[in-house]
Amino acid sequence: MVFNYLTVLHIVVLLAVSLRIFSRRTAHGTALAWLLLVILLPAVGVLMYLLIGERRLGRTWMERAIALQPQILRWAQDIPVSALADPGELNTGAESVSRLATGSVGLPLMGGHSLQLLADSSVSMRTLIADIDAAGSSVHLEFYIWNPGGFVDDLVAALIRAAQRGIPCSTLMDSLGSRPFFKSEAIDRLREAGVTIVEILPVNPLRALLVRLDLRDHRKIAVIDRRIAYTGSMNIADPRFFKQDAGVGEWVDAMVRIEGPAAWVLEAVSLSLTALQTGSDFAPPPPPDMAPAGNSQVQIFPSGPQSSTRHIEQLLLAAIYAAKREIVLTTPYFVPSETLLVALRSAAIRGVRVILIVPEKIDSLLVRYASNAYVEDLLAVGITIQRFGAGLLHTKSMVVDEEFTIFGTVNLDLRSFELNFEVSMITYDREFSIATRDMQRRYESKSQPLQLERWRARPKWRCLTENAVQVLSPLL
Template sequence: MDFSLLSLMHVIVLLAVSIRIFSRRSSHGTALAWLLLIVLIPAVGVLMYLLIGERRLGRLWMRRAIDLQPQILNWARRIPAANVVGPGRLTTGAESVSRLAMGSVGLPPMGGHRLQLMADSESSMRALIADIDAARVSVHLEFYIWRTGGFVDDLVAALVSAAQRGVTCCALMDSLGSRPFFRSQAFEGLRHAGVKVIEVLPVNPLRALFIRFDLRDHRKIAVIDRRIAYTGSMNIADPRFFKQDAGVGEWVDAMVRIEGPAAWVLEAVSLSLTALQTGANFAPPPPPEMPAAGDSDVQIFPSGPQASTRHIEQLLLAAIYAARREIVLTTPYFVPGETLLTALRSAALRGVHVILIVPEKVDSLLVRYASNAYNDDLLAVGITILHFQGGLLHTKSMVVDDEMTIFGTVNLDLRSFELNFEVSLIAYDRTFSAETRNLQRQYESRSRPVQLAQWRARPKWRRLLENAVQVMSPLL
C-alpha cells in the first residue's frame, strides 16, 4: 500500500476518534489524556479507546436502566414516613449533605439504627457467618470478589446449610472480580444446594466489542432477613491468602453491621442491580415491621455507571465543603479529579485539618505513581499525608468534624466515580463517627508521615515519571 495512502488513513482515523471524543463531552482531563495517548501511540490509543474509552453498558442494559429509574424513585417515595428523619434533626452541614444525597438518588435519611463497626476482616466475616447461621427467611449477598480459602470456606458452608434448611439465598458476584471462584468446587456446592448465583456483567471477548469490560460491580452488601445488613470495603476473600504474591502485604478492611430499616433499603439497592442484569422485575417486598434497633440516623447512597452524573463525587464534595474543623480520609487508591483536589486544598486553606491516609504500597504501580504526583499540591497547603505501613489499607472512610461519616466501597479515584457500581453509608451519628475516627487513629499509629522537604528532594526522574502517569490518570 502506498505510504501516502497509509498516512491519509492514519489522519482520518485520528480525526474520527478525536471527533468522537469531543462529541462525548468527557471531562477536560479525560479528553486530553485520550487525545495525548492517541497522538503518541496511535494504534494502541485507538484500540484502547474503542475498548474502554466510553461507558458502554450496552443497549439492553441502558434500556433496562432507563425503565428502572422511575420504578426505583417510586419505590423510594413509598418508604414509610415513620422511618424517615424529619427536618431539623440533623446539623446544618449534615442537612446539606443529606439534601444533596436525597436529590441525587431519591433515598431519604432514616432513623432507628444500631451501627457496629467491624474493624477487621476476621471479625467481620465471623459476625456475618453467625448471622447467616441464624437466618430464618433470606440471605442476600453482593460482593465484587469471591475467592476460596480460609474463612471463605466457612461462609460457603454457612450458605449451603442455610439454603438446605429452606432459607432463600442469593449471591451476586462480579464476573471479573470473582472469575476464579466460578471454576471452583465451592461455586458448584452453592449451586447444588440451591443458592441462586447471579454473575454480574459477564466478561467475554465478543461482549467486549459492544460493552465496556471494565465497568464492574464493586459493591459489598450482605442482608440477612431484611433486618441486618453489612457494607464496607471487605471482599469475600481471606487476607491471609488473597493476593499474597502482590508484594503489598495483607489487605486491611473494615465493615459496618447495620440493624434497622437501612437493611431492606440495601437489599432493594442490590435487587435493582439484579433487575438490570437479569431483566427481572424490580419488586422489593414490603418493608418488614420492626422496632427501632437504635438511635443512629443513616442514608444509603448507591452510584453506578448508568448515571450521567458523578453523584458520588458530588456527595464527597458537599461533605468536604461542609467541614468546619477536620476531615480524615482513608482510601487505597487516591487519584482524584481536579474538583476533588481543589475541594481538599480549599478546606485546608480555610483552616480545616485534613488528614489523608493511604497505603505505602498498592497493587498497581501506575496508580502508585499517579497518586504520588498529588503529594506536593496537598502538602504545600498543610494537608497531612500518612503512608500506612501495615499492609494494603483497603478501608474507604471519611469522617467529617467527628459527627458525620461516609463509609463504604468508594475509592477516591475516577474509576469509582464513573465506572463502578458502588454503595456508601452516610452515618449522621457522633458515636459511630467517633468509633470510625478511633479506627483511623489506629491506622495513623501504623503510618509514616510524608514530609514536604523530603518529598521535594526525590530524584527528578521519579518526579517526571509521576507527572507523566498523572496526566494519564483519568484513564486509570
C-alpha cells in the same frame, strides 16, 4: 509515499476519535488524555479507546436502566413515614449533605438504626456467619470478589446450611472480580444446595467492542432477614491467602453491621442490579415490621456507570465543603478529579485539618505513580499524608468533624466515580463517627507521614514519570 499514506491515516483516525470524544461530552481531563494517547501512540490509542473509551453497558442494560429508574424512585417515595428522619434536625453542614444525597439518588434519611463498626476482617466474617446461621427468612449477598480458601470456605458452609434448612439464599458475584471462584468447586456446592447465584456483568471477549468489560460491580452488601445488613470495603476473600504474591501484605478492611430500615433499603439497591442483569422485575418485598433498633440516622447512597452524572463525587465535595474543623480520609487508591483536589486544598487553606491515609504499597504500579503526582500539591497547603505500612489499607472512609461519616466501597479515584457500581452509607451519628475516627487513628499509628522537603528532594526521573502518568490518570 507510504509515509504520506500513514500521515493521512493518522490524521483521519485522530479526527474520527476527536469527533467521537466531543460528541460524547467527555470530561475535559479525560478527553485531553485520550487525544494525547491517540496522537502519541495511534494504534494503541485507538484500540484502547474502542475497548475502554466509553461507558458502554450495552443497549439492553441501558434500556433496562432507563425503565428501572422511575420504578426505584416510586419505591423510595413509598418508604414508610415511620422509618424517615428529618434532615432539618441535623447541623447545617450535615443537612446540606443529606439533602444533596436525597436529591441525587432519591433515598431519604432514615432513623432507628444500631451500628457496629467491625475493624477486622476475621471478626467481620465470624459475625456475618453467625447472622447467617441465625437467619430465619432470607439471606442476600452481593460482593465484588469471591475468592475460595480460609474463612471463605466457612461462609460457603454457612450458606449451604441456611439453604438446606429452607432459607432462601441468593448472591450476586461480579464476573471478573470473582473469576477464580466461578472456577472452584465451591460454586457447584452452592448451586447444588439451592443458593441462587447471579453473575453480574459477564466477561466475554467477543463482546469487548460492544460492552466495556472493565465496568464492574464493586459493591459489598450482605442482608439477613431484611433486618440486618453489612457494607464496607471487605470482599469475600481471606486476607491471609488473597493476592499474597502481590508484595503488598495482607489487605486491611472494615465493615459496618447495621440493624434497622437501611437493611431492606440495601437489599432493594442490590435487587435493582439483579433486575438490570437478568431483566426480572424490580419488586422488593414490603418493609418488615420492626421496632427501632437504635437512634442512629443513616442514608444509603448507591452510584454507578448507568448515570452520566458523577453523583458520588458531588456527595464527597459537599461533605468536604461542609467541614469546619477536620476531614480524615482513608482510601487504597487516590487518583482524584481536579474538583476533588481543589476541594481538599481549599479546605486546608481555610483552616480545616485534612488527613489522608493511604497504603505505602498498592497493587498497581501505574496508580501508584499517578497518585504520587498529587502529593506535593497536597503537602504544600498543609494536608497531612500518612503512608500505612502494615498491609494494603483497603478501608474507604471519610469522617467530617467527628459528626458524620461516609463509609462504604468508594475509592477516591475516577474509576469509582464513573465506572463501578458502588454503595456508600452516610451516617449522621457522632458515636459511630468517633468510633471510625478511632479506627483511623490506629491506622495512623502504623503509618509514616510524608515530609514536603524530603518529597521535593526525590529524584527528577521519578517526578517526570509521575507527572507523565498523571496526565493519563483519567484513563486509569
